[in-house]
Amino acid sequence: MLKIGELNELKVLRKTDIGYMLTDGKEEVLLHNNETNFQKLEAGQTVETFIYYDHKARLAATLSKPIITTNRPGFVVVKDLHETLGVFVDNGTSKDMLVSKDFLPYDQTLWPQVGDKLYCILRHKNRLTAKPLNKVDIDLRPENPLKLGDKVTAYVIHSGHEGLNLITQEGHKLFVHHTQMREKHRMGEELEVRIARITPGDYSGSLIETKEIMMDKDAVMLEEFLKKHGRMALTADSDKEAIDAAFGLSKKAFKRALGRLYSERKVIFENGETIWIKGE
Incomplete structure (x- = not known):
């Protein structure tokens, strides 16, 4: 048969x-x-x-090999959205599989978008559809444990009032409490999560970017330099080598910190220099 x-x-x-x-x-x-x-x-x-x-x-x-079958789950990419049906995912064959709206959030703004990833298995009931798996149904066993402070890429499998459940490509299950996020996130969305707490078999993470903290520290460093010297021969357009030599910062971090000072109206830029104006 x-x-x-x-x-x-x-x-x-x-x-x-x-x-x-x-x-x-x-x-x-x-x-x-x-x-x-x-x-x-x-x-x-x-x-x-x-x-x-x-x-x-x-x-x-x-003869095309499917990504998921009725007994083999996996990550599939969202190809299309249909507001009355659900979303369609690429299963590696010529026919995309439907994820019924019955398995998606009631709030359509939290539905997966094209390019997002869902962890699904095929379901056969008169027709073939894809069903997203929840935390308890996912049985991936990652080889390497995560450490405090690690930043990992993970995908939202459930968004609720308490927060987000996510899973990494390797199978680590993560939870992000709503206090550790600044906005709502949709099902299937790819996020960078910082591991904030580890308990046996469970990881809790944060979406509040550490770069925000670092930006504050970097901005203070630049501010102290400018207060002392009045100006510096660097701007956001300067070469990354010069920035690194002067402050040990990446160009991206330097631009973030400089942008903070500019938004606070503490500096101006003239003739390829950053000039301190606070207090003038």
Whole structure:
């Protein structure tokens, strides 16, 4: 019996005008020429195929390898949005899979956007759809533990009143309390999370960027220099090597700190120099 939503080992029965008929010994299914990945098959040959429903709801086969199946979850990328249906994700085959709006937040502003990642598994109930997995259903076992202060890329799997549940590509599960974020974040959104607390089997993180703290410190350093010297031969357009030599800052950090001083009307820029004006 054909396993829908799964990989099947099938035998090539015969060639047709539009493709190949495959069989498991009991049922037959069409492998269209467009789904052969340009392979030429011979009668009697055994091939590994993914069985799905085509756009006319007919069973079909493809030699393209799916990212997720009915027993193998994984990360899939959002390809399209449909406000009355849900979102469609790329499963590595010619047919994108629907994530029903039933599995998405009631607030559509928190729906995944194109390019976001969801951790899903296929679901077969009269048709194939993709279902996002929640924290308790995800059984990834990352090889390397995280450390306090680590910054990791993670994807939102649930957004609630208390905060966010996220998962890294490797499978680390994270929680960010609402006090550790400055805005709402949508399901599937990629975020950089700083690990703030570790308990057995659990990580808590923060989205409040440490760069904000560093910007304050860097701005104070520049302010003290300018108060003492009155000016410096550096601006946001200066070479990164010169900035590093003078203050040991990256150009990005230097621009952030300088921008802070400028927004506070403490400096002006003239002839390639930054000039201290506070108090004048």
